[in-house]
Amino acid sequence: MTRKMTYPEFADPTLAGDPTHPSEILVDQLTFRQLSNQQFADKMEMDIDFINQFLKAKKPVTPEMALKIETILGIEAGFWLRMQSNYEMAKIRIRMKKQIEKASISNQEKEKLRKAM
Numbered sequence: 001m002t003r004k005m006t007y008p009e010f011a012d013p014t015l016a017g018d019p020t021h022p023s024e025i026l027v028d029q030l031t032f033r034q035l036s037n038q039q040f041a042d043k044m045e046m047d048i049d050f051i052n053q054f055l056k057a058k059k060p061v062t063p064e065m066a067l068k069i070e071t072i073l074g075i076e077a078g079f080w081l082r083m084q085s086n087y088e089m090a091k092i093r094i095r096m097k098k099q100i101e102k103a104s105i106s107n108q109e110k111e112k113l114r115k116a117m
Helices: 022-032 037-044 048-055 063-073 077-102 107-116
Strands: none
Touching: 022 048, 022 077, 037 048, 037 063, 063 077, 077 107
């Protein structure tokens, strides 16, 4: 049985720079473990095309995928789901900030909205 690894709560990808899609961490893990995309797809019992799309950050982690990754790599499913949630929220915040900047409101109102996010 694979030992479960936990990642610290401060590993929040939304804190600095561009949001981090969970696939970026997974690619690092596959490289470290010397698993090819095809080997990983086989272990996941998933289509290689889907896995490739996921590894390019074009598909989200689902709860089912997170549980399979936990079983295969020993990294808790919750970690992958938190990463996905943080990634999606960061993308929404970026979009909302752009909308605030374009809005026809006073700078004071814009600042209030920015602080509320």
